[in-house]
Structure formats: C-alpha cells, structure tokens
Amino acid sequence: MLAAGLAIADEKGLDAVTMGAVAARLGVTPMALYRHVANKADLMDGIVELLLTEFPPPPAGPWTDRLSGLADAIRASARRHPSVFPLLLQRPATTPRARQARHGVYAALEEAGIDTARLAQTERLISTAVLGFAVSEAAGRFRSHSRRQLDDDFARLLELLGRFIESESTRPGTDRPVPARPSSP
Amino acid sequence: MLAAGLAIADEKGLDAVTMGAVAARLGVTPMALYRHVANKADLMDGIVELLLTEFPPPPAGPWTDRLSGLADAIRASARRHPSVFPLLLQRPATTPRARQARHGVYAALEEAGIDTARLAQTERLISTAVLGFAVSEAAGRFRSHSRRQLDDDFARLLELLGRFIESESTRPGTDRPVPARPSSP
DNA sequence: ACCTGAACACCGTTCAAGT
DNA sequence: ACCTGAACACCGTTCAAGT
Numbered sequence: 001m002l003a004a005g006l007a008i009a010d011e012k013g014l015d016a017v018t019m020g021a022v023a024a025r026l027g028v029t030p031m032a033l034y035r036h037v038a039n040k041a042d043l044m045d046g047i048v049e050l051l052l053t054e055f056p057p058p059p060a061g062p063w064t065d066r067l068s069g070l071a072d073a074i075r076a077s078a079r080r081h082p083s084v085f086p087l088l089l090q091r092p093a094t095t096p097r098a099r100q101a102r103h104g105v106y107a108a109l110e111e112a113g114i115d116t117a118r119l120a121q122t123e124r125l126i127s128t129a130v131l132g133f134a135v136s137e138a139a140g141r142f143r144s145h146s147r148r149q150l151d152d153d154f155a156r157l158l159e160l161l162g163r164f165i166e167s168e169s170t171r172p173g174t175d176r177p178v179p180a181r182p183s184s185p
Numbered sequence: 186m187l188a189a190g191l192a193i194a195d196e197k198g199l200d201a202v203t204m205g206a207v208a209a210r211l212g213v214t215p216m217a218l219y220r221h222v223a224n225k226a227d228l229m230d231g232i233v234e235l236l237l238t239e240f241p242p243p244p245a246g247p248w249t250d251r252l253s254g255l256a257d258a259i260r261a262s263a264r265r266h267p268s269v270f271p272l273l274l275q276r277p278a279t280t281p282r283a284r285q286a287r288h289g290v291y292a293a294l295e296e297a298g299i300d301t302a303r304l305a306q307t308e309r310l311i312s313t314a315v316l317g318f319a320v321s322e323a324a325g326r327f328r329s330h331s332r333r334q335l336d337d338d339f340a341r342l343l344e345l346l347g348r349f350i351e352s353e354s355t356r357p358g359t360d361r362p363v364p365a366r367p368s369s370p
Numbered sequence: 371a372c373c374t375g376a377a378c379a380c381c382g383t384t385c386a387a388g389t
Numbered sequence: 390a391c392c393t394g395a396a397c398a399c400c401g402t403t404c405a406a407g408t
Contacts, residue, residue, distance in 0.1 A: 089324040132317015139274040
C-alpha cells in the first residue's frame with residue numbers, strides 16, 4: 001500500500017496521491033485504507049519512510065568511497081522519486097532506518113579522523129549539503145541545467161566536503177585531499 | 186492578496202491556504218480571486234515569489250560580510266515563513282528578484298578572486314548549501330535541536346563555505362581563511 | 371478481522387448573471 | 390472592470406452495516 005502510493009507519486013506527482021487513487025491501485029475502496037493507516041498524513045509519512053529503504057547499508061572500503069557511495073545513492077533516490085524526496089526534509093531522521101544511515105556516516109567520519117565530539121555536527125553539515133543538492137535537483141530548482149552540468153556540480157560538492165573532512169581531521173592525512181570520483185557510466 | 190496568502194501560510198500552515206481562506210481575509214468571495222490569478226497554482230507561485238522580496242539588496246562592505254549577511258537574511262526569511270520557504274527549491278531562480286540576489290553573490294565571489302568561468306557553479310554550490318540548511322530548519326528536519334545548536338551549525342557552515350571560496354581564489358588571500366562571524370544578539 | 375455504501379463537510383473551478 | 394450565486398466534480402473522513 002505504501003509502495004502503491006509511492007508509485008502513484010512517481011508517475012503522476014504528489015497531488016495524484018489520493019486515498020481513492022491508492023485504493024483503486026489495490027483494487028479496493030478508499031475506506032478500506034483506514035484499516036492500515038490513521039489518515040492521509042499517516043499514509044504520506046509511511047511513503048516518505050519507504051524512501052529510506054533504498055539507501056544501501058554501509059558498504060566496505062575506504063571511508064571516502066563509503067561516503068561518496070552513500071551520497072550517490074541518495075541522489076539517485078531523489079532522481080527516482082522527485083516528488084516525494086523533498087518531504088524528507090520535513091522530518092527528523094529518528095526512525096531506525098535513518099539512524100542506521102547516520103551511524104554509517106559517523107563510522108566513516110571517525111575513520112577519517114574526526115573528533116568524536118564533533119561527529120554529530122559534522123554529519124549534519126554534510127548531509128544538509130548533500131540533501132540540499134538532491135532536493136534542489138529533484139524539486140526542479142536546477143531544471144534549466146544539463147545532466148552533465150549537474151553531475152559536475154555534484155562531484156564538486158563532494159570534493160568540497162571531502163576536503164572539509166580532511167581539514168577537520170585530527171590525524172595527519174595523505175597529501176592529496178580527496179581522490180577523484182569515478183564518473184558513472 | 187499574495188500577502189494575505191502568505192500570512193495565512195505563516196499562521197496556519199500551507200494546507201490552510203485555500204481560495205476560500207484567502208478570499209475571506211480580503212472580505213471577498215473565492216471566485217473574485219480568479220480576476221487576479223489564473224488558478225491556485227498561480228496563487229502559490231506568487232506567494233513564493235513574494236518571499237524573494239525580503240532578501241535585502243546587496244549591502245556595502247567586504248565580500249565576506251556581504252555573503253554572510255545575505256546568508257543570514259535567507260535563513261531569517263526561512264524562519265519567518267517556514268511552510269512557504271521550502272517551495273523555493275521547486276523553481277529555478279529566473280525571476281528578476283532572484284537574478285538580483287544571484288548577481289550580488291557573483292560580485293562578491295569575483296571580489297574574492299574566483300575565476301569568472303567558475304562564478305556560476307560556485308554560486309550554485311554555495312546557495313545550495315545555504316538553502317539546504319535554511320529549508321531543513323524551516324521544514325522541521327532539525328526539530329529536535331536547540332536554537333543555540335542550529336546557530337552554531339549555521340556559523341560552521343558559513344565558515345566552511347568561506348574557506349572553500351578562499352581556497353578556490355586565484356588571488357593570494359590573507360593568512361586567516363575567514364573572519365569569525367559575530368553572534369547575533 | 372476486513373471491507374463497503376451512504377453520507378458529510380470541504381475544496382477548486384465554471385459559468386451565467388449582476389453592478 | 391469587478392464581483393457574486395449556483396452548480397459540478399472531487400476530496401478526506403465518519404459511521405453503521407455487511408462478510
């Protein structure tokens with residue numbers, strides 16, 4: 001049912017996600033939905049939460065790859081679900097799925113040499129920038145820019161964040177601040 | 186009429202901005218609104234555009250102060266209009282007001298020594314990060330954080346961006362990357 | 371336990387009519 | 390030029406009733 005709502009949002013936009021439309025896709029009357037959901041707001045909450053499902057579990061590898069991999073996954077999710085993704089900014093990341101993703105970032109930052117006391121704030125800064133970009137792209141602020149341009153912008157943003165992390169690290173880093181990211185095929 | 190709609194959004198949220206509610210605030214019937222606006226979407230566009238009015242014209246002073254002043258103004262606007270502000274991410278900044286703000290940033294970046302060819306992309310990076318923070322705060326993603334914490338986060342974000350600009354500058358900068366921002370009283 | 375039909379208040383929008 | 394009354398299709402939600 002949440003999947004049905006997400007599919008409708010992807011295909012026809014947020015406004016098309018109506019109790020009637022979701023019910024119809026399930027072959028049921030609108031009132032049947034109230035068995036599984038308190039009201040429409042509750043439905044929307046569930047659909048937004050469903051997005052987090054797509055963020056992959058923390059992979060292996062060096063921390064730079066882990067972070068850029070997560071960032072890429074977030075952007076990809078935004079592109080896949082442009083009308084729902086912006087709603088992510090409306091709720092604190094307190095659900096189990098959200099915590100999992102956040103703690104994955106903590107681990108990577110710790111490995112990068114970020115002081116434990118600064119982990120949370122640094123994560124907030126990074127995720128705000130990445131989410132800001134992903135939402136901007138999904139919501140249409142960058143409508144007039146080419147895909148190539150956006151890929152380039154995003155790469156530059158990640159490079160900036162990587163350099164920031166290195167500069168905040170208490171451990172001596174390598175010479176080169178951050179490796180170049182591979183361009184997606 | 187746009188102001189009436191914005192006021193309703195501020196007071197009771199986006200859902201309360203209804204043709205009937207706006208009309209009632211103006212002492213008129215809902216149908217009268219269709220003289221001034223094509224439909225509700227058009228009304229919402231106008232309300233969002235109205236937000237840009239609050240962004241102050243580029244002030245005088247060193248570029249660091251100009252940029253942080255604009256960033257502060259943007260965040261203040263987001264806090265004042267939490268339900269409408271996030272909609273800014275849905276439209277390209279192509280209106281005259283938006284261009285004005287953007288060109289103010291260009292001028293500051295040029296003064297900071299950013300290469301002309303990189304002006305637009307650098308501006309996009311910076312405004313994405315600042316808007317991402319402002320929208321996150323307005324929309325409620327940071328609901329569980331204190332005002333002090335958010336002020337601190339924002340200061341750190343601006344510091345990061347300032348350092349980034351310095352590092353991208355083709356001119357030799359001063360020793361200290363960016364001046365500390367004064368805390369608001 | 372799960373679903374439905376009928377009903378209600380509310381919404382955006384239209385159109386012909388009023389001044 | 391500007392506004393209105395009446396009407397329409399649609400929406401979220403309730404409640405009593407059905408299996």
